[in-house]
Amino acid sequence: MNSTQRQPKNDAVGKIIHLMEALVRSERVTSVRDLAAAAGVPRSTAHRFLAALESYGWAVQDAESGAYRAGLRFFLLNHRPVLFDALVCSAKEPMRRLVGRTGKTAILSVIEGMGGLCVHTEEPEIAVKFVAREGMSVPLCAGATGLVLLAFCEPSLRERILASPLKMPDGSEADAPRLRERVAEIRRVGCAHSREEWMANAEDLSVPLYDRRGHFVAQLGIAGVAGTFGNWEAELLPALKSAAAEIASSM
Numbered sequence: 001m002n003s004t005q006r007q008p009k010n011d012a013v014g015k016i017i018h019l020m021e022a023l024v025r026s027e028r029v030t031s032v033r034d035l036a037a038a039a040g041v042p043r044s045t046a047h048r049f050l051a052a053l054e055s056y057g058w059a060v061q062d063a064e065s066g067a068y069r070a071g072l073r074f075f076l077l078n079h080r081p082v083l084f085d086a087l088v089c090s091a092k093e094p095m096r097r098l099v100g101r102t103g104k105t106a107i108l109s110v111i112e113g114m115g116g117l118c119v120h121t122e123e124p125e126i127a128v129k130f131v132a133r134e135g136m137s138v139p140l141c142a143g144a145t146g147l148v149l150l151a152f153c154e155p156s157l158r159e160r161i162l163a164s165p166l167k168m169p170d171g172s173e174a175d176a177p178r179l180r181e182r183v184a185e186i187r188r189v190g191c192a193h194s195r196e197e198w199m200a201n202a203e204d205l206s207v208p209l210y211d212r213r214g215h216f217v218a219q220l221g222i223a224g225v226a227g228t229f230g231n232w233e234a235e236l237l238p239a240l241k242s243a244a245a246e247i248a249s250s251m
Helices: 012-025 032-039 045-056 082-104 144-152 155-163 178-187 237-249
Strands: 059-061 069-070 103-111 114-123 192-195 201-208 216-225
Touching: 012 032, 012 045, 012 069, 012 144, 012 178, 012 216, 032 045, 045 059, 082 103, 082 114, 082 216, 082 237, 103 144, 144 155, 144 178, 144 192, 144 201, 155 178, 201 237, 216 237
Parallel strands: none
Antiparallel strands: 059 069, 103 114, 103 216, 192 201, 201 216
C-alpha cells in the first residue's frame, strides 16, 4: 500500500493526489465521472478539484467534451521523452509551418534541472542548415535558445542558476553581472537573438512558449547559418511569435 492509499477519505490533499495520479495514468482525455471513479471521490468533488488544478496548469479541460488530461506541468517534472508527448504533439505542426515560412530549423526546448533540454526539432529540406537533435543539452548562459529558458523559468530557479558557476560553450566563465543584465533585457522585450554564441557559424532567435493559462512551459525558436537572418525583427520574429501563439492556444 502506498502513501496515497493510506490517506483518509475526508482528506482534501489525499483526494487531490488521487486525482493527479488518475490524470497521469490516463493515456487520453478522461471524463470527470471516470476520473472521480478512479480516484474514489465524489463527482462534485472531482469537478471542483479539477477546476482548481486547471487554474494552476496541472490539468487541461477539452473545450468540446469537458473531459480532462494532465497539464504540461506534469510532463515537465520528468525528463523521459514519452512525457513530453503532449507538448510535442501541440507544437509539431506549427513548427513545421514555421520552418516552411522561415527556411530555418525550429527548436523546442525545456528547462531540465539546472540546464536546458531540446525535446523536438523540425528542419528545412535544404543542404546547408542548422542541425539539432532531440535530447541535446542546451546551455543557459549563451545563445538565444538557452537564454529564453533562463529568462522565463520560475524566479527561484532562475536565481539558483544565476548564483551558480556558469560555463560558456568555449569553457570560459560566464560574466555574471552581464548575464543578469541580458536576462532582464530579454524579459523586457520578450525574445532573444544571438549569433555564434552557442555554436560556431550559427544564429538563433527565440521566444518563450506559454500554455493557454499563461504559464511558461518551453522555449520556441529558429536557428540557421550565421548571417542569414537579415532584418530578423521584421521578417522572422512575427512568424515565430505567431507559431508560439498557435501552440499556446492548443495547450
